[in-house]
Amino acid sequence: MATIELQRVEKKFGELHAVKPMDLTIEDGEFIVLLGPSGCGKTTTLRMISGLEAVSGGTILLNGRNVTWLHPSDRDIAFVFQFFALYPHLSVRENIVFPLKAQREPNNVIEKRLKDVVTLLQIQHLLGMNPGKLSSGDQQRVALARALVRRPAAFLMDEPLGALDAEFRENMRAEIKQLHIDQKATTVYVTHDQIEALAMGNRIVVMSDAEIKQVGTPAEVYNDPANLFVARFIGSPGMNLVKGRYSEGVVHLPGERNRYQVPSFWRDNLDQASDGDGEVILGFRPEAAQISEDGELSGEVYATDMHGAYTMLHLNINKHDILHLRGTRLVYYPIGTPVSFNLQPSMVRFFHPRDEQAISKEMGK
Amino acid sequence: MAKFHEQGPRTPVSVSTRVDKVNPKYKSVNSVRALLVFIMAMIGLIPVFVMGITAFKARADVVSVPPKLIFEPTLEGFVFLFTNRAVVAQSRLVEFREAAEAGELNLFEQIALNTGQEITGPSDYVFRLRNSVIIAGLSTIISVILGLFAAYAFSRFEIPGKNDLLFFILSTRMLPAVVVTIPLFLMFRQLSLHDTHLGMILLYTVFNLSFAVWLLKGFLDEIPKEYEEAALVDGYTRLQAFFKIVLPQAVTGIAATTVFCLIFAWNEYAFALMLTSEKARTAPPSIATMLGRGGIEWSAIAAGSLGFLIPVVIVTFVLRQYLLRGVTFGAIRQ
Numbered sequence: 065m066a067t068i069e070l071q072r073v074e075k076k077f078g079e080l081h082a083v084k085p086m087d088l089t090i091e092d093g094e095f096i097v098l099l100g101p102s103g104c105g106k107t108t109t110l111r112m113i114s115g116l117e118a119v120s121g122g123t124i125l126l127n128g129r130n131v132t133w134l135h136p137s138d139r140d141i142a143f144v145f146q147f148f149a150l151y152p153h154l155s156v157r158e159n160i161v162f163p164l165k166a167q168r169e170p171n172n173v174i175e176k177r178l179k180d181v182v183t184l185l186q187i188q189h190l191l192g193m194n195p196g197k198l199s200s201g202d203q204q205r206v207a208l209a210r211a212l213v214r215r216p217a218a219f220l221m222d223e224p225l226g227a228l229d230a231e232f233r234e235n236m237r238a239e240i241k242q243l244h245i246d247q248k249a250t251t252v253y254v255t256h257d258q259i260e261a262l263a264m265g266n267r268i269v270v271m272s273d274a275e276i277k278q279v280g281t282p283a284e285v286y287n288d289p290a291n292l293f294v295a296r297f298i299g300s301p302g303m304n305l306v307k308g309r310y311s312e313g314v315v316h317l318p319g320e321r322n323r324y325q326v327p328s329f330w331r332d333n334l335d336q337a338s339d340g341d342g343e344v345i346l347g348f349r350p351e352a353a354q355i356s357e358d359g360e361l362s363g364e365v366y367a368t369d370m371h372g373a374y375t376m377l378h379l380n381i382n383k384h385d386i387l388h389l390r391g392t393r394l395v396y397y398p399i400g401t402p403v404s405f406n407l408q409p410s411m412v413r414f415f416h417p418r419d420e421q422a423i424s425k426e427m428g429k
Numbered sequence: 430m431a432k433f434h435e436q437g438p439r440t441p442v443s444v445s446t447r448v449d450k451v452n453p454k455y456k457s458v459n460s461v462r463a464l465l466v467f468i469m470a471m472i473g474l475i476p477v478f479v480m481g482i483t484a485f486k487a488r489a490d491v492v493s494v495p496p497k498l499i500f501e502p503t504l505e506g507f508v509f510l511f512t513n514r515a516v517v518a519q520s521r522l523v524e525f526r527e528a529a530e531a532g533e534l535n536l537f538e539q540i541a542l543n544t545g546q547e548i549t550g551p552s553d554y555v556f557r558l559r560n561s562v563i564i565a566g567l568s569t570i571i572s573v574i575l576g577l578f579a580a581y582a583f584s585r586f587e588i589p590g591k592n593d594l595l596f597f598i599l600s601t602r603m604l605p606a607v608v609v610t611i612p613l614f615l616m617f618r619q620l621s622l623h624d625t626h627l628g629m630i631l632l633y634t635v636f637n638l639s640f641a642v643w644l645l646k647g648f649l650d651e652i653p654k655e656y657e658e659a660a661l662v663d664g665y666t667r668l669q670a671f672f673k674i675v676l677p678q679a680v681t682g683i684a685a686t687t688v689f690c691l692i693f694a695w696n697e698y699a700f701a702l703m704l705t706s707e708k709a710r711t712a713p714p715s716i717a718t719m720l721g722r723g724g725i726e727w728s729a730i731a732a733g734s735l736g737f738l739i740p741v742v743i744v745t746f747v748l749r750q751y752l753l754r755g756v757t758f759g760a761i762r763q
Contacts, residue, residue, distance in 0.1 A: 114662055115661075115662075116658050116661065116662070135661075135666075136658075136661040136662045137661055137662065137663070137664040137665055137666065139662075141662060142662060142663075143658070143659065143662040145655050145658070145659060147653070147655060149653070149655035149656050149658070149659040151656060151659075151660075151674055152678065153677040153678060162660070162663055163663035163664055166663055166664030166665050166669075167664055210659075210663070214663070214664075
């Protein structure tokens with residue numbers, strides 16, 4: 065299969081940077097997800113890798129070969145579009161063998177590959193049909209078959225599940241993951257859905273404002289966001305972020321009695337990082353809070369949402385700061401109930417308010 | 430009936446329709462509308478109908494007032510249309526009558542004889558019609574092909590001054606074409622294009638091209654570019670993608686453009702009258718000037734017009750499924 069390497073790759077539309085110069089190495093067989101809000105440059109990056117968009121600068125290497133200025137058809141990559149792009153005037157069968165016809169494969173090879181791929185995706189029964197008549201899930205299966213049948217060096221997928229109904233989306237997510245495990249094909253997958261990214265990626269590239277904000281495994285970007293953007297963007301809702309003032313092992317948070325005793329292993333780093341006025345941003349995920357009667361932090365219930373397995377509590381700690389906490393679904397919290405809670409020490413993070421970067425929890429950094 | 434909105438229809442509604450459309454009041458309004466449309470269509474068809482019956486009328490029936498709906502049909506109009514004739518001299522009339530009785534004359538000659546004429550040779554109607562087919566057909570094909578490529582470029586690529594160019598193309602249609610007849614006539618004289626097939630094909634192509642570019646661009650814009658992109662990454666070149674993917678999906682637009690261009694070139698009268706005389710003269714000016722002995726041969730003109738309609742009707746009929754298909758339901762969800 066293939067490695068993909070982007071070196072200082074950028075895209076400008078006029079004066080506007082759609083993608084600022086970025087470096088990224090995608091390992092052989094990796095499933096990498098480009099994640100970010102719409103307009104962050106993730107699709108442009110994907111299209112530059114495919115050759116559908118010319119770069120404004122930088123180099124793209126595919127398996128060590130410089131493909132920066134190669135025609136899309138000469139790059140040996142397959143592209144799966146959000147809206148499937150199945151050729152409506154061709155049958156499912158003709159759609160799938162279309163790339164093989166371009167390579168002028170002999171008929172017996174075409175037949176064999178077709179058979180393999182339809183068996184793999186279990187779409188034998190669709191072969192004679194017209195793509196317009198299929199359900200969206202089946203259309204995307206056919207589009208995947210068309211990509212797989214060529215055995216390309218890499219797969220590029222642009223929000224392939226974005227156009228599917230919720231019911232198909234869950235199934236297809238598992239199917240694509242299974243396919244990847246099966247085929248070990250290098251895959252670059254673009255999505256704006258962070259749940260999809262966490263569920264599918266070996267690594268996630270979080271992008272925003274035309275640049276990479278963080279690259280890491282799903283656990284890394286979820287547990288240790290590198291900056292406030294990633295902290296807010298990953299998770300639903302995102303990380304709770306409260307501005308506070310640090311001094312001598314205690315963070316003073318908004319609200320009358322909210323003082324957070326910083327765990328001892330954080331102190332050295334916070335002492336170093338918070339010189340000056342001592343302002344820091346405290347971050348924790350909803351599940352890091354444990355509701356208890358003698359908790360050191362407290363607030364009032366502002367709203368509650370039922371999420372099925374748990375209840376999400378929106379807690380007002382003063383007029384401006386609302387925190388999201390995970391509560392048990394067995395307890396009913398009327399609006400206005402005072403709730404106090406503790407934070408699990410290992411799940412607390414700190415950020416600089418000025419440069420919005422995370423303060424490292426490792427010693428000596 | 431007044432209580433429809435309380436009681437609903439008497440029988441369950443088993444078709445997909447808006448709730449108020451099953452109200453008997455709406456239904457009766459609808460049939461009135463349908464009737465009106467039918468009547469309008471009939472009124473629109475009256476000229477064609479008159480043309481049809483006139484083609485089969487004898488001269489006396491054509492000019493009778495009030496017009497006759499019931500008459501004895503004759504092929505006189507068609508004989509006059511397809512032949513040149515001369516008046517038979519009184520001295521030879523007996524001779525002809527005898528030949529007719531002996532069955533030596535064919536159908537056309539007999540009909541001509543009934544009006545006191547003999548056939549001297551074929552008329553140039555067929556020749557003119559052939560000119561029309563050649564000129565209208567080729568100019569249509571050329572405009573659609575050129576228009577398709579131009580429209581594709583305008584639809585898909587960044588072209589410097591694209592909007593200005595498109596406006597310029599459209600501006601060629603902004604003045605009545607007849608205004609430029611005299612300059613064109615002089616130019617055609619200078620370039621020896623006067624009364625040639627090439628000249629007329631060029632002229633009609635120029636007039637149709639702007640129309641074809643704009644119409645086809647609209648259709649091509651509707652085809653999502655993802656199809657071509659998919660073909661590009663599937664290993665095809667831009668040109669292959671165009672022929673294999675874009676073209677099959679643009680048939681509706683191509684068919685519609687073809688019919689419009691053909692109808693324009695086929696019906697064009699003013700330029701054909703001015704810029705052709707003999708060799709390249711098309712059917713419209715020659716039908717209109719068809720004169721008979723001592724008066725206008727209305728039946729021949731009607732017969733000629735009837736024949737003139739047939740090719741366009743055939744083309745439109747052949748392409749009708751594409752014209753009516755409209756938007757295809759593709760595999761793209763927008």
